[in-house]
Amino acid sequence: MDAPPIASLSALIGDPARALMLSALMDGRARTASELADRAGITRQTASAHLAKLTDGGLLSLERQGRHRYFQLRCEEVASVLESLMVLGHQLPRGGREPHSPERCARTCYDHLAGRLGVELLESLSERGHLETRTAQLSLSSSGEDLFERLGIDWRGLQCGRRNYARLCLDWSERRHHLAGALGAALLHHFLDSDWIRRQADSRAVVLTGKGRKALGHWFDLPL
Amino acid sequence: MDAPPIASLSALIGDPARALMLSALMDGRARTASELADRAGITRQTASAHLAKLTDGGLLSLERQGRHRYFQLRCEEVASVLESLMVLGHQLPRGGREPHSPERCARTCYDHLAGRLGVELLESLSERGHLETRTAQLSLSSSGEDLFERLGIDWRGLQCGRRNYARLCLDWSERRHHLAGALGAALLHHFLDSDWIRRQADSRAVVLTGKGRKALGHWFDLPL
DNA sequence: TCGATAATTCGACGGGGAACGAACTGTGGA
DNA sequence: TCCACAGTTCGTTCCCCGTCGAATTATCGA
Known part of the structure; x- marks a missing residue:
């Protein structure tokens, strides 16, 4: 045995x-x-x-x-497993529901965005038809490619690597998916570079800057 | 600490x-x-x-x-976590690749189909536009609803329960998704009831019957 | 009412592994 | 060249917990 x-x-x-x-x-x-x-x-x-x-x-x-x-x-898969353990861990002993911590609003999950912001971002991309989700393998639709181009993200380059281009990752606080994979990582990177969000010193939480609030409203039509 | x-x-x-x-x-x-x-x-x-x-x-x-x-x-989430641990466990120490066991071809994952058969089934549904995957929450398209109706599966009833209607589950052997949730469970149930597949005594493997081979070719256009 | 079987509780044993103190290796800076 | 600091190795201690034997409880069939 x-x-x-x-x-x-x-x-x-x-x-x-x-x-x-x-x-x-x-x-x-x-x-x-x-x-x-x-x-x-x-x-x-x-x-x-x-x-x-x-x-x-x-x-x-x-x-x-x-x-x-x-x-x-x-690798990302390790983070994904840890995240899924958190999903279950937070789901089992539910008694009093804690309201909303900074981490619930927006945080990093390995190298992409998670929390309410991450989930809403995926919803927005998906609902506006920027993401091609008919096949099991996610990819950008032509309108999505256009959007990323205007954002200045080289989506073509992301497809070359051995890494999964785009995938879903389950969010433990929201219990819905957010965007992971190379595409999700590129988005987080771009948000940080543009100073739309900032990392917190000793936690996974990220905070939205004033600039970021405007930018995300403009590019992704998110009401923040 | x-x-x-x-x-x-x-x-x-x-x-x-x-x-x-x-x-x-x-x-x-x-x-x-x-x-x-x-x-x-x-x-x-x-x-x-x-x-x-x-x-x-x-x-x-x-x-x-x-x-x-x-x-x-x-619950299904527990199975999902175990499955994701298997994904990682089978991914890390890869040396010699074992060819194909019965479990890799077709097996149950909690209460839905997994393995190559499960993955191909999802691919088929997805590619033929039976599954509405533009929103993060999966659902049947109108052609999908039609298909399930003809199969004799009450997809309307499935939406009522507290359980997630349809979701993706990562397959450790194929490293792609298969269909889970109430919809996936209903499909497995129907396949077993119709004697298209049969459970093996002491494993998760299921075997396709001759009848099943024909039926899956007919309903889902799967080349088996 | 009385065995037979399923399952749990209790007590004792033993091993694995987490922890730390002390000593050691290796790298960087003055 | 020498000290300071990052990190590892070794040896020892200790405790947690998985394990089983024996006894107990619960349920079924006769």
């Missing part, structure tokens, strides 16, 4: 300290071992052991930079 | 014996405590403890029937 792969994988995520570190990495940014140790509230040597396991287990990727080691979620 | 909900949830799934029991329940059928104990290769008293934890943790639902206790995955 050998243990199925989901057992070892879940056990890897199932340790409190490791789960805290993974959660800290859910915004897609890379972090050093020390920072992750502090986040998890454990000593560095303990964190080192945990990080080695997570890396061996294929959940994290590692980049050496001088005397620092930066850890990051290995 | 309190443990995030994903930690306790993953720890619950992360035990080998519990993972085996959950896997055994992934076909959506209900099973007795004894049967699950045998599946996991542990004694009944140990299984009893595990099943209590899984039920308390909200992953399983329990139905008493005489002196038997039937356990079942509590």
